[in-house]
Amino acid sequence: MGIGMTSQRTRERLIQRLMDQGITRVEVLEAIRSVPRHLFVDEALAHRSYEDTALPIGYGQTLSQPYMVARMSELALARGKPRKVLEIGSGSGYQTAILASLVDEICAIERIKPLQERARKQLRALRVRNVRLRHGDGLEGWPGEAPFDLILGAAAPERIPKTLLDQLAPDGCMILPVGGDRQRLMMITATPEGFVEEVIEEVNFVPMISGVAR
Ligand code: SAH
Numbered sequence: 001m002g003i004g005m006t007s008q009r010t011r012e013r014l015i016q017r018l019m020d021q022g023i024t025r026v027e028v029l030e031a032i033r034s035v036p037r038h039l040f041v042d043e044a045l046a047h048r049s050y051e052d053t054a055l056p057i058g059y060g061q062t063l064s065q066p067y068m069v070a071r072m073s074e075l076a077l078a079r080g081k082p083r084k085v086l087e088i089g090s091g092s093g094y095q096t097a098i099l100a101s102l103v104d105e106i107c108a109i110e111r112i113k114p115l116q117e118r119a120r121k122q123l124r125a126l127r128v129r130n131v132r133l134r135h136g137d138g139l140e141g142w143p144g145e146a147p148f149d150l151i152l153g154a155a156a157p158e159r160i161p162k163t164l165l166d167q168l169a170p171d172g173c174m175i176l177p178v179g180g181d182r183q184r185l186m187m188i189t190a191t192p193e194g195f196v197e198e199v200i201e202e203v204n205f206v207p208m209i210s211g212v213a214r
Helices: 008-020 026-034 043-048 066-077 094-100 113-125
Strands: 055-058 061-063 084-088 105-110 131-135 148-153 168-178 183-191 194-203
Touching: 008 026, 008 066, 026 066, 026 094, 043 055, 055 113, 066 094, 066 148, 066 168, 066 183, 066 194, 084 094, 094 105, 094 113, 094 131, 105 113, 113 131
Parallel strands: 084 105, 084 148, 105 131, 148 168
Antiparallel strands: 055 061, 168 183, 183 194
């Protein structure tokens, strides 16, 4: 692997770019600086891993764009550090690794078995210990582990899934893309008066699909 492509300087350029795009939280920038994104993609794509773009991870899925991972992480921390997090669509495990350094505990669900297995291997190699990965349908949530302070989706359901709202802690929040052709990143906060929905920005994620794939 061309060492230059994954060098500290290349990574610093990405951090600078994220700062230019308005990412300000030091913990988030530090997490992106320290997690080796090139280990989460195919070797043939490693030279592009510190570009601010989504990259294919196989099975028609993509590793999220660093800006989006950073933005969602900032939103996740906006109301203090979440203790228990449910991540839906862990894919390569990259975003999981970033989040793992920012929160106490993550339960992560992925519907494509080989991706889930690969992510598990990678997270173990990086000695990330506060993550539990499960092969399953994230639209069902993880009832046995609920409630969650934060639910984060990396794939877009057509509508906000009620099942997931039910698994939020009383003051929890959910951050996920919602919609079909036109998707919007949404932040839904549980309050004593009910759920408050906020549209963050237009986004483009893979769809959240029900059921599992082997
Ligand atoms: N954050 C991931 C992004 C992966 S793309 C990364 O950094 O690699 C989104 C992932 O969501 C895909 O792997 C897809 O298989 C998964 N997904 C889609 N619908 C799902 C569902 N219902 N349950 C669990 N995972 C789902």
